[in-house]
Amino acid sequence: MTTAPPGTAGATRTCPHCRETILESAGVCPACRHKLRFSEPTNAVAAPTSVPLRVEGSFRNPVGSGAWEYSMVLTIRDERGEEIARKLVGVGAMQPDEQRTFTLSVEMNPASASGKRTRH
Secondary structure: OOOOOOOOOOOEEEOOOOOOEEEOOOOEOOOOOOEOOOOOOOOOOOOOOEEEEEEEEEEEOOOOOOOEEEEEEEEEEOOOOOEEEEEEEEEEEEOOOOEEEEEEEEEEOOOOOOOOOOOO
16 A cells, blocks of 8 residues: 555545545545545535446356355556555355356546545
């Protein structure tokens, strides 16, 4: 995780609802989707979210193959190929003929120019 000073692009904080580390500028937690800011100005225009990467795939455990276990791991690397973060996202098991669908999306917003922090 990148550690940036509060009020700068990339600065993080903890979501008060789910305790995940999120961007300080987030108005909605991307993990639990709870609203984080209640004092937004009425004339504020939300910047559109860009989703430059979205991948979805599914697989089915074949009938007669027995139970299979899975681990979903997410790795983020920088331009030099060095690992920045590695997270175990979830684990589980699938019985014969069960299916799972996994979706990965990267959401991007322009960094806020103001260094204001809004808390509730």
